[in-house]
Amino acid sequence: MSALSDQLVSIATLAYLLAMISHAVEYALGNSRARAVAAPSRELVGAALGSASAGGTAVGPLADVPDTAADIATAGTSTDGAGAGGAELGSGAPGRAERTAWRAELGGRIAVGLTAVAAALHLAALVTRGLAADRMPWGNMYEFVLTVSFIGVAAWLAVLVKWPYLRRLGLFLTLVMVLLVATAELVLYTPIVPLVPALNSYWFVVHVSTIVFASGLFLLGAVPAAAYLMRAGYEEGRRSFPYTLAKRLPAAAGLERLTFVLHAFSFPIFTFAVIAGAIWAEAAWGRPWGWDPKETWAFISWVIYAGYLHARATPSVKRNVVAWLAILGFLTVLMNLFGVNIFFEGLHSYGGI
Amino acid sequence: MTAVDDRPASPAEAPRHRPNPLHALLRNSWRQLTSMRTALVLLFLLAVAAIPGSVLPQRGVNPEDVRDFYTANPDLAPVLDRIGAFEAFSSVWFSAIYLLLFTSLIGCITPRLRDHVRALRARPPAVPKRLERLPQHAVVAAPEGGVAAVAETLRRRRWRVAVRGDEVSAEKGYLKETGNLIFHTSMVLVLVGVALGSWYGWHGNRLLVAGADQVFCNTRQQYAEAKLGPRVGDDLPRFCMQLDEFDAQFLPNGQASSFNAKVTVDEDGGAPRQAEFSVNAPLRLDGANVYLLGHGYAPVIRYTDRFGGTQTSTVPFLTTGDIGLTGEGLAAFPDANVDPDTGERNPDLQVAFSGLYLPTAPQEPPFVRSAHPTEQNPLLDLVAYRGNLGLDAGIPGSVYQLDQRQVRNGRLTEIGAKQLRIGESWTLDDGTTVEFVGTERYIVLSVRHDPGTMLLLVSSIGLVLGLMGSLFVRRRRVFVRLLPAGPGLPAGPGDPDSGSPTGGSSLVEVAGLPRTEHPGFAAEFAQLVAAIGAGGRVGDAGTDPGAPARPREGAE
Ligand code: HEM
Numbered sequence: 001m002s003a004l005s006d007q008l009v010s011i012a013t014l015a016y017l018l019a020m021i022s023h024a025v026e027y028a029l030g031n032s033r034a035r036a037v038a039a040p041s042r043e044l045v046g047a048a049l050g051s052a053s054a055g056g057t058a059v060g061p062l063a064d065v066p067d068t069a070a071d072i073a074t075a076g077t078s079t080d081g082a083g084a085g086g087a088e089l090g091s092g093a094p095g096r097a098e099r100t101a102w103r104a105e106l107g108g109r110i111a112v113g114l115t116a117v118a119a120a121l122h123l124a125a126l127v128t129r130g131l132a133a134d135r136m137p138w139g140n141m142y143e144f145v146l147t148v149s150f151i152g153v154a155a156w157l158a159v160l161v162k163w164p165y166l167r168r169l170g171l172f173l174t175l176v177m178v179l180l181v182a183t184a185e186l187v188l189y190t191p192i193v194p195l196v197p198a199l200n201s202y203w204f205v206v207h208v209s210t211i212v213f214a215s216g217l218f219l220l221g222a223v224p225a226a227a228y229l230m231r232a233g234y235e236e237g238r239r240s241f242p243y244t245l246a247k248r249l250p251a252a253a254g255l256e257r258l259t260f261v262l263h264a265f266s267f268p269i270f271t272f273a274v275i276a277g278a279i280w281a282e283a284a285w286g287r288p289w290g291w292d293p294k295e296t297w298a299f300i301s302w303v304i305y306a307g308y309l310h311a312r313a314t315p316s317v318k319r320n321v322v323a324w325l326a327i328l329g330f331l332t333v334l335m336n337l338f339g340v341n342i343f344f345e346g347l348h349s350y351g352g353i
Numbered sequence: 354m355t356a357v358d359d360r361p362a363s364p365a366e367a368p369r370h371r372p373n374p375l376h377a378l379l380r381n382s383w384r385q386l387t388s389m390r391t392a393l394v395l396l397f398l399l400a401v402a403a404i405p406g407s408v409l410p411q412r413g414v415n416p417e418d419v420r421d422f423y424t425a426n427p428d429l430a431p432v433l434d435r436i437g438a439f440e441a442f443s444s445v446w447f448s449a450i451y452l453l454l455f456t457s458l459i460g461c462i463t464p465r466l467r468d469h470v471r472a473l474r475a476r477p478p479a480v481p482k483r484l485e486r487l488p489q490h491a492v493v494a495a496p497e498g499g500v501a502a503v504a505e506t507l508r509r510r511r512w513r514v515a516v517r518g519d520e521v522s523a524e525k526g527y528l529k530e531t532g533n534l535i536f537h538t539s540m541v542l543v544l545v546g547v548a549l550g551s552w553y554g555w556h557g558n559r560l561l562v563a564g565a566d567q568v569f570c571n572t573r574q575q576y577a578e579a580k581l582g583p584r585v586g587d588d589l590p591r592f593c594m595q596l597d598e599f600d601a602q603f604l605p606n607g608q609a610s611s612f613n614a615k616v617t618v619d620e621d622g623g624a625p626r627q628a629e630f631s632v633n634a635p636l637r638l639d640g641a642n643v644y645l646l647g648h649g650y651a652p653v654i655r656y657t658d659r660f661g662g663t664q665t666s667t668v669p670f671l672t673t674g675d676i677g678l679t680g681e682g683l684a685a686f687p688d689a690n691v692d693p694d695t696g697e698r699n700p701d702l703q704v705a706f707s708g709l710y711l712p713t714a715p716q717e718p719p720f721v722r723s724a725h726p727t728e729q730n731p732l733l734d735l736v737a738y739r740g741n742l743g744l745d746a747g748i749p750g751s752v753y754q755l756d757q758r759q760v761r762n763g764r765l766t767e768i769g770a771k772q773l774r775i776g777e778s779w780t781l782d783d784g785t786t787v788e789f790v791g792t793e794r795y796i797v798l799s800v801r802h803d804p805g806t807m808l809l810l811v812s813s814i815g816l817v818l819g820l821m822g823s824l825f826v827r828r829r830r831v832f833v834r835l836l837p838a839g840p841g842l843p844a845g846p847g848d849p850d851s852g853s854p855t856g857g858s859s860l861v862e863v864a865g866l867p868r869t870e871h872p873g874f875a876a877e878f879a880q881l882v883a884a885i886g887a888g889g890r891v892g893d894a895g896t897d898p899g900a901p902a903r904p905r906e907g908a909e
Contacts, residue, residue, distance in 0.1 A: 196609055201633040257870075268820045275813040284633045286556070286644035286799045288809060289547075291442050292414060296407035300400045307396040309824075314389045332400075344407060 001132035002192050008125035009146065013181045015118030020174035022111035027171055027248060029104035108167050112160060115174060119153045122181070126150060133192045138208040139199065141341050142188040148337065149180040151216020159220070159258070166250055166258065172223045180219075203280035210273035215333050217266030218305075221259055222330035225323045228255035232320060256319055259326055260312055267305050274298050293344035297336040304329040386453065387460030395454040402450050406441035409433065413440065455544055462537045469530045476515035477522040480832040481864075487832070489865030489878040493886035495835055496861075503833050503861060506884050512831070521833040529869065532822020535815050542812035550805030555581040555589065560669050562651045562795040563596040567667070570594075571641065571800065590640035590802070591621040599648060599794040603726050607676040614645055614796055640802055647672065647797035649680050652710050652733050653790040658689045659702075659783060669795040670710040677723030680710040683755055687744050689785075701764070703742045706787060707755045708735040708770075720772060733773045733789045737781055740765035828868040831881060836860045861885060 126146060130137040137143040156173050159166060195204070230246035249255065277298070278288040289295060308325040311317040385391060410418030419439050423430040437444030484490055496502040503521050504514045512523035557576030561569050569575055570593040598615040612631045619625040620639060630636035636643040651669040658664075670680025683705060690702035711723035714732035724730075743759040759765040771779045778788035836859060863882050867874040 193606070193608055194604065194610060200611070203633075257872075264824045268817060268824060271820055272817050275817060278813070279810070280633075282806060283635060284644075286635065286642065286646075286801045287803070288806060290414060291406055291411060293407045296403055300403050300407075303396050303400040303403070307393055307400070310389060310393055310396065314393065316390065317393065340407070 001128050005125045005128040005132060006189075008121050008128060009181065009185050012118045012121035012125060013178065013185060015114055015121055016174050016177045016181060019111045019114035019118055020171065020178055022107050022114055023168070023171035023174055026104045026107035026111060027168065029100050029107060108170075111170055111174070112167060115153065115170060116157060118177070119150065119157060122146070122150045122153065129192070133194065135195055136205055136208070138204075138212060139193070139195050140188075140190045141337075142184050142190045144208075144212065145180060145184040145188060145337060147212045148215045148219060149177055149184070151213050152180075152219040153177055155217055155220045155262070156223075159262075163258070166224075166254075168249055169223055169227055169255075172227060173220070176219065176223065201280065201284070203276060203283070207273055207276040207280050210269055210276060214266045214270035214273055215337065217262055217269070218301075218330050218333050221262035221266065222327055224255040224258040224262070225326035225330075228252055228259060228323045229320060229327075231255055232323075256323065259323060263305060263308060263326060263329075267309065270302065270305065274302060293340045294336060297332060297340050301329055301332040301336060304332055383460065386457050389461075392454065392457050392461065395450060395457060398450050399454060402441075402447050405438055406447075409438050409441065411439060411441060413442070451544075455541060458537055459541060462534055465530070466534055466538075469527075469534060472530070473527060477513055477524040477830060479517060480520040480522050480834055484832055484834060484862050484864035487864040487866045489831075489867075489875060490863070491878075491882045492836070492860050492862050493882055494861075495859040496885060499859075500833075500835050503835075503885050507831070507833075507881075510881070510884070519835040522830065523832075524828070524830045526826050526828035526868070528822045529826040529828050530823075532819045532824075532826060534819070536819030536823050539812040539815035539819055543809060543816065546805035546808035546812060548805070549808060550582075550803040552582045552584045554801070554803040554805065555579065555585045556799060556801035556803075558646070558797065558799050560795050560797050561594070561596050562667055562669055563599060563793045564667070565595060568593050568595045569798075576800075590638070592638055592641070593619040594643070596794070596796060597627070599796055601648060601726070607725050609726070612645060612648065641800050642802070644799040644801065645796055646799050649678060649795055649797075650710055650712060650728070651793045651795045652680075652682070652684075653793060654684045654706060654733075655788045655790050656684075656686050656689060656704060656706075657786045657788075658686075658691075658704070659785055660690065660693050662689075662691070662693060664689065665790065667793050675722060676726065678712055678726040679721075679723040680712075681708075682710065683707045685742055685744070687742050700741050702739065703744075704785070705738045705742055705755060705765075706735045707738070708733060710734075710792070728792065731775055731792065734770070735773060735779070735787065735789075736770040737768045737779075737787070738765050739768050739781075739783075827871040827874070829871060829874060829877075830866045830868060831878070832864045832866075833885065834862045836862055 126137050126143075129143060129146075133139065138147055153173070156170070160170075227246065227249050230242050231249045232252040233243040234246040234249075235252050277295070281290065281295075282288040304325060308322060308329055311322045311325055312319075410422050412419050422439075433439065437446070441447055481487070496506070498505070500516055500519055500521055504516050504523075507514045507521065507523045510525075512525045513527070514521060514523045557573075557579030559569065559575060559577050561567065571589050571591060573579060573581070573587060573589065595617045596614060597617055600611075600613045600615075601609060602611045603609050613629055614631060615627065615629050616636070617625050618628050618636070618638065628636055630643060630645060632645050635645070649670060649672045651667045653665060653667045655663055655665045664686055666684050666686065668682050668684045670682030673679045673681050684707075685703075685705040687703045688698075689704045691698050709721065711720060711730075711732045711734070712727060713723050713725035713729040714720050715722070715724050720732055720734055738755065738760070741759060741764040743756040743764065756765075760767070768782055773779060773787075773789040775789055775791055778786045780786045863878075863885060865874060865878040865881070
């Protein structure tokens, strides 16, 4: 069972990698609609319109976009401002451009399919690991990172079901997944051992599951935040390196809202998780809060994310700054996940009691 | 999310006469402090200020690490210490930031609390003149009961409703602001709980060896380390405790799988009783909780001196941190070799044994590391010393370590080393003997009292619930106006939908305004319109509730 789990992790990593490549292909091939890839001169018009529409239409993940048909249309609109070209170009030359677009669309769909397969394998790896260990698979850093990344990808698939036109973000998400899962496998791998008595408590399930869940959502939330920063720059007319990547991303306003929705959803869960940790710490270590390194970094993350929510509610704070706060918040989560285990010794390093 | 303005100055505060400059300064500083920008900066500073506390060793977490840091950085450490870096979370700078933040917080929520109470008491505002300007708008056939029926429909859906003539205003989602206020207030209460704990709380750590002769009673003097809050008197709650049995289970690889301590507790005013506790399940006594922090072995060592006098000492050997529970300790016999006839002490004939205890010694030397935490092959590796232990010199020394100064200056001499198994004895060069009798278990306890925990728990619950209200509830308003039947409708110029209907039945004009970002509002509004309209059916005004006012979505 344990060996099976290890193999599943390897295959899942591979599947994420393939998904990432398919996303990259979709990206490289360009827009999903033939019309948009037409004349090169369209680029200028499109760009201008793209930035104009960002403020006006605000077709974000939160707008009540009816499913399927409209979504694909939106995907078009929000990429190059191709909506502009849409009408007149409908009759444009089919041929190569159309075929390329069709391939891009196919690439995107394959990427999503592969992501789903990878997520299923990932889940299977966690389940078999849990069965082999006869407990929840959250006992050490390896298992922890695997679970957090699974939550991230599962939440991503849920987001995709609801707002399919965000598909292109998948390139960034799968990149993060490949990095995380491969790091877990290559650097953090630990053979199965039962829990030390300190972890043997139902608070383990309550605290760790919520922390994992919130961290997974923060992970997912960092993706549109980063995408927003690139896209917003692109819509302002920047054409240097990271911004050009955002050429085919959904509109900045939508990315910004998606970032907020994910964070607003996970922040209370994270708060609950930290409180559950404090209740557990009271029972296990005799104090609810002791500024152990893990606790300290959880505090730092919490304060940064509270700052994010405040900043977003304050109109005078630029949205760029807000997005940076979200990214900073995720960096502190990563610090807690990796850095604290590696650099510091605290009560969370479960050597004995 | 509400767009929160950076607290505009309220017109009421406009000065009536020439402002006193000091007064003006104070008022401006206060306004500055309670602005959202300041709160943001302070939040960020708080996060940054917490970093040193995780990077540098902290006295409250691990005093040994601080000592090690001092040894490793003899120049830097005192400087850091002076700015409180080893007690970062009670340092001046950290406290200043959070106190400012909480002052800002209180200054921020007090006016909001007042406003919210007012809003809760007030009726929803009057219907605006031009409803078609609101983000959501529809005209449908009026229900049979007219305005009363509309109000009833809204009330049933738990809207707060105000009827004024032919007009109905309704508002929902007050819980958002309520939640936000509960959340921020809870945060203040959390701080109060922490303060209570540090003023009135106390805790102490000690080691407790099993056996009836090792009873521990809860007094200040009995703790190896203790910390009492400034408001704690010297009389701690009275109870005594004896460790009857300590049971620890381990896996073959040495990892612990369970612990259980059985004790007899004698609380003030009650009969002695048995109790058990373990990691994650502390012993909760009246006025104190007892936590299990660690455990180890205490070898029982018997020394027979030149005069045939014997002394037995049960010495807890502190674990060295390895998984096999290797212990390190010192058995000192300062009262050895006292002539029983004359009572004369020879301070140069004191004896001490320092050494290692290995519960499971490996098959072959070196015997420095235990292979397993259970006692499968117990071995006591002792080094004997004779001379002046330096215990009377008035220099405080550790009970667990030999005073190396005495060895260096030649007052204490090493006289040999030997490995002993249980029951074995070793005859020293002067004919005295030392015997390894056996071992006892010991546990490390933390005894604590924190009167703030209950408040912390309650305010934490408030924190989470308030937060959910604040983030998930949406404030929104709907307005309904009954339009008179027939021609003469106030058709909005930009809204052909509200054009003159056919038929002579009366109509209602419905409009909705999400007061916070609310993506699902269009759908909710459509449903509401359908419910309000005659027979729950959309009227003939031509508004399609399936996609009401979509292009205007996003206007806030
Ligand atoms: C201890 C520091 C603080 C923390 C951890 C904190 C945390 C939070 C959180 C997590 C929210 C999110 C709820 C939401 O977005 O609706 C929030 C909302 C809010 N906070 Fe704070 N807060 C703190 C201090 C302050 C201060 C000092 C102020 C006033 C200057 C303030 C004013 C607000 C306001 C007005 C909102 C509502 C935003 C909205 O309407 O959506 N908070 N706070």
